[in-house]
Amino acid sequence: MKGLVVLFPVLFLFLGSFFGDAAAAQGSKNGVYIVYMGAAASGKGSLRDDHAQLLASMLKWKKNSIIRSYKHGFSGFAARLSAEEAHALSKKPGVVSIFPDPVLQLHTTRSWDFLKIQTDVLIDSVPSPSLNSQDQESDTIIGILDTGVWPESESFNDKDMGPIPTRWKGTCNAGNDNVSFSCNRKIIGARFYDIEDDVVAKGQSPRDMVGHGTHVASTAAGQAVQGASYYGLAAGTAIGGSPGSRIAVYRVCSPQYGCTGSNVLAAFDDAIADGVDVLSLSLGGSAGIVRPLTDDPIALGAFHAVEHGITVVCSAGNDGPSSGSVVNFAPWIFTVAASTIDRxxxxxxxxxxxxxxxxxxxxxxxxxxxxxxxxxxxxxxxxxxxxxxxxxxxxxxxxxxxxxxxxxxxxxxxxxxxxxxxxxxxxxxxxxxxxxxxxxxxxxxxxxxxxxxxxxxxxxxxxxxxxxxxxxxxxxxxxxxxxxxxxxxxxxxxxxxxxxKYKPAPAIAYFSARGPSPLTRNILKPDITAPGVNILAAWMGNDTGEAPEGKEPPLFNVISGTSMSCPHISGVVAAIKHQNPTFSPSEIKSAVMTTATQTNNLRAPITTNSGAAATPYDFGAGEVSTTASLQPGLVYETTTLDYLNFLCYYGYDLSKIKMIATTIPKDFACPKDSGVDSISNINYPSIAVSSFDGKEGRTISRTVTNVAGNNETIYTVAVDAPQGLNVKVIPEELQFTKSGQKLSYQVTFTSALSPLKEDVFGSITWSNGKYKVRSRFVVSSKSSKSY
Structure with a gap:
């Protein structure tokens, strides 16, 4: 995409060898294959029997062929193999999938102030705790899978922070940078992954030599730094979304090898065992490359992380504004688009x-x-x-x-x-x-x-x-x-x-990847949008290439991309987790999505960068609210059973699903009606219906959980439907009497137009006068383009 070089002139010129199509091709030919064997046998790091046997036979068969071994959150390994050897291994017992090690791409302050201003102006909601309050104490741990970190940045000082949480099981592996690289009570863990698992070459460490990871980490959880600027521009206090949170760094990308899938999976595996609460990945594949979920390292790692209660936030990609360009589209991933701010x-x-x-x-x-x-x-x-x-x-x-x-x-x-x-x-x-x-x-x-x-x-x-x-x-x-x-x-x-105070803002960035999802139109992607344009955040301290003539290297930098919007959501997620420690990953996702705004600072609907009206294919549920999301009123919990049913609906057989999932009921069986249209019924915070026949109609079910306390309250529904689409919700009222209570409703879509001339959008909002809980919906016909 032409815009990538424009967005990151230094970053992408320097790292062009592994962020483009050529790098992806190189990654598929490096002789490394990932052997995925599904769920791990236990959470104690012991290998499953079939994994151990296959690994032992591999070591005898091909000495020094094993690159990585995965055993904490899931089971498998990465090894150097020929195509013939890979094919033979795919037939072995316990192997779910085997695929070439892909090279993924990086999707690469005033933003937090702007989000707060937007919320204060546009949302009439219950007073909420302030996001990124400088005195907020939190033991939430955010794992950053990226290019590493520059630990000396003032954004990562640990002043006034309490002891490291005792539940943290990770490590600070400084590699060959142990003289200068050190962790503290802010950066509590650091790991790095290079192509050789057992050889630490000169210069290998978690240190960021690109800048991207440092920028991302400080956006999500950086401490407040007064007087920050990019050579006088964007001057002010730089602060992350959850400055009280701890940071765990997993350097999965390097100038030598790129962001390999085997490294990404290794980081997921370690992060699950280390005890992180949130994982933030500002990287992913390219648009147009749709791998099966069992061949997608981010989808696989995220599935097991979510099983362990970890919220996984990923960038949507920078291949917009083309339709169907969104990546990281698995339903258990929180997928983030990019929008502008008022600077x-x-x-x-x-x-x-x-x-x-x-x-x-x-x-x-x-x-x-x-x-x-x-x-x-x-x-x-x-x-x-x-x-x-x-x-x-x-x-x-x-x-x-x-x-x-x-x-x-x-x-x-x-x-x-x-x-x-x-x-x-x-x-x-x-x-x-x-x-x-x-x-x-x-x-x-x-x-x-x-x-x-x-x-x-x-x-x-x-x-x-x-x-x-x-x-x-x-x-x-x-x-x-x-x-x-x-x-x-x-x-x-x-x-x-x-x-x-630039207007209008936000607007959807032209580079931000768009829906519909190429995986399935029955899940709306992206999920949410957040600031990703001209974002000021910390930078590595030795970047002379970024410095203007006669200037010292910058301590902060301004860059753009969905890489920058992703950590905004990661910071919000960490704040919600701190405020609501019992929330599951899907409940946190719901809290963000159902409280999002669709209005800019002109009090008009959000537009794209071209000025056209934006749709949920551009922004998902809308732009994140940093206050309303902390107290959402009702949440949609997408359970493990929903995800298992999704795999059934998508076409995986029961034996493979049982190998993949860690937590699966003994009596689980795929529903008799397991077509792709049934995906619309998993309990997602938004609704997407495809292959719609207006005369036959379609009925969708949803369940909401009361998280606002034990007071009796009644929510009434309001429907915003496009012309030509009839939307009926039954019942029209939901009466809650206690916290944790679950109630269900049905939505029936009908239309006299068959087929619909185009995809149409609307929303369903439940309100009790204090909380507004909005679900966006999209309905597409059989004639809609497939991606």
């Missing part, structure tokens, strides 16, 4: 004097100023428009293609025509990144670049001291009109400034 980074363009333009913007203090650009640059150009401005097409080499020239592609521009000028470049041919265009113009002596890109306009990337800004095609038309009307057009690019 903008503004890099303005000043054009030369023009009478018409001066009149048009006379209300501005500077009549020649256009508030158009979006980027982070520390331009040292003069503030007055004294630099010649040229459209790149006009600087074309004689032998160059015109399309390549207007896109400022490599070797397409004449240096004599570019030198000393600001160049206006298109960015619509996918031949190079914005950074490539900058470097090309700079090498020819150009003094600045204006890039036209409707998508990346919404995401600020850092270009150091070089004057560069990104505008939309609408603003480009104005600048081109100016260029064409003047014999000697001139301009300048101003250094970036932060703008807060």
């Amino acid at each position: 903008d980074f503004e890099s303005d363009i000043v054009l030369g004097g023009n009478k018409v333009i001066k009149v048009f913007i006379i209300s501005f203090v500077n009549p020649n100023k256009y508030n158009w650009g979006e980027s982070i640059n520390f331009s040292n150009l003069q503030k007055s428009p004294v630099y010649p401005l040229i459209y790149a097409k006009s600087a074309k080499k004689d032998d160059a293609n015109e399309n390549a020239a207007r896109n400022c592609d490599l070797d397409s521009l004449a240096g004599a025509l570019v030198k000393g000028k600001i160049v206006l470049c298109d960015n619509d041919d996918d031949m190079g990144s914005v950074v490539d265009k900058k470097d090309g113009v700079k090498s020819l002596g150009g003094v600045g670049v204006i890039v036209i890109d409707d998508q990346s306009r919404a995401v600020a990337s850092s270009y150091g001291t070089f004057p560069l800004t990104v505008i939309s095609s609408k603003e480009a038309a104005e600048i081109l009109a100016y260029i064409n009307s003047k014999r000697n057009p001139v301009a300048t690019i101003l250094p970036t400034v932060s703008v807060t």
Whole structure:
């Protein structure tokens, strides 16, 4: 995706070798296969008999072939095998699946303040405890599966924190960095996973040498750091969602090997035994690659983690805005999309004097100023428009293609025509990144670049001291009109400034992956959205490549992606777990989803970055509320039985399901009606119905649990249904008399339209005057596109 390089210019250029399709292909050919053998025999780390026997025979058969062994939360191992050997092993007793070790991708402050402001303004709810209160004490443990951590960051100080929880069973493995890397009462555990399980090479440790993991960890649970900024931008107090929580670091990604599935599974296995409460994974596969659940390392690890009471939060992916691009779509995973906040980074363009333009913007203090650009640059150009401005097409080499020239592609521009000028470049041919265009113009002596890109306009990337800004095609038309009307057009690019209270916000980021789920349309994915654009958080302390010329490496950085939205939800989940320690992972997910908002700071429906109305395929249940989610009133508990039934409905046979699950009733059997349409009936906080026939209709059941106390209360239902769809809820009232009480209801969908012309959306809200519990729904017809 073009936007990935734009979003993370340093991160993805440096790590491009294992975040793209080429890396995925390499991962499938490295000779390592994962042998998944389902549930572990016990929680004490002892190997199951068939696992032990197969492992013993493997060791005799192929010396040094075993890379990893999984034995805590589930059973299996990773080994170097030929395709023929893998096929032979797949026939062995106890083997559920065997698949090549995949290479996964990273999906890579004001945000918490914005979420609180949104909640205060838009939600009329019961007063709730304050999320990320600096004096909040919590023993909740968040496990971060990522690129490691920079422990010296001030975000991870353990000042005023109490003793490490006695239930923590993990370790602090500093590897070859034991001189400087140390854990404390904040970072209470650290592990790392490289391709060789028993060899620790020079430099191998949990230390973050990328920055991504540090950014993620501090967003979820960083301590409050006053005066944080990115070289003066986004200045303020940086703080995580649950600053009182503890952090356990699992470095599963490395520049050498990427984020391999075998490492991810090993981290899941260790984290289950270590005793974490929440697992946060800002990584996943690529859109378009739909593996069976038993071949998906994140889905497998998450299933067993949830069985052990651990909430697993994952990013939805950065392959948006294409439909059906969402990843991490298993129903037991909490899947997070990305949205904007009300802070903008503004890099303005000043054009030369023009009478018409001066009149048009006379209300501005500077009549020649256009508030158009979006980027982070520390331009040292003069503030007055004294630099010649040229459209790149006009600087074309004689032998160059015109399309390549207007896109400022490599070797397409004449240096004599570019030198000393600001160049206006298109960015619509996918031949190079914005950074490539900058470097090309700079090498020819150009003094600045204006890039036209409707998508990346919404995401600020850092270009150091070089004057560069990104505008939309609408603003480009104005600048081109100016260029064409003047014999000697001139301009300048101003250094970036932060703008807060920007409207409208939130909006769904263009890169954020979209539903419907390619696994099944009968589960709505993504589940939720959270801030993921221009997020300030801690960074590794030695990143000279990120530092502008003449500056020290940054202690904080601003980056974007669903990688950044995921830890926002992880922090909220940790706060809910602290507030409601008996909540199961599904009840926590329900608390977040049913209290989400669908309204922006203009009190209008949330839109996408393009301005179109957003749907649950874009944002799931909506944007997270940091207060209402702490006291949800009612919750939907998706039980282990629901997940077992899901596997039945999806097509797995009973023998395989019994091998996979740890907690399975002895008398469990797949329901007689086990078609995929039955997936709609698992007790999920949202409702998705596919292959809908309006005349036949469809009836769906749900059960809610009262978590608001023992006072008697009555909830009444309100339905928001689209035109042409009839939605009837029975009963229309639910009367609760005690805490923990469960009551069920049915929803019947009918329509005179058969088939529906398009997928339609609505909501069902239960309210008792104090709490509002909303479930979003989507109904799609048989003619809807499959992914």
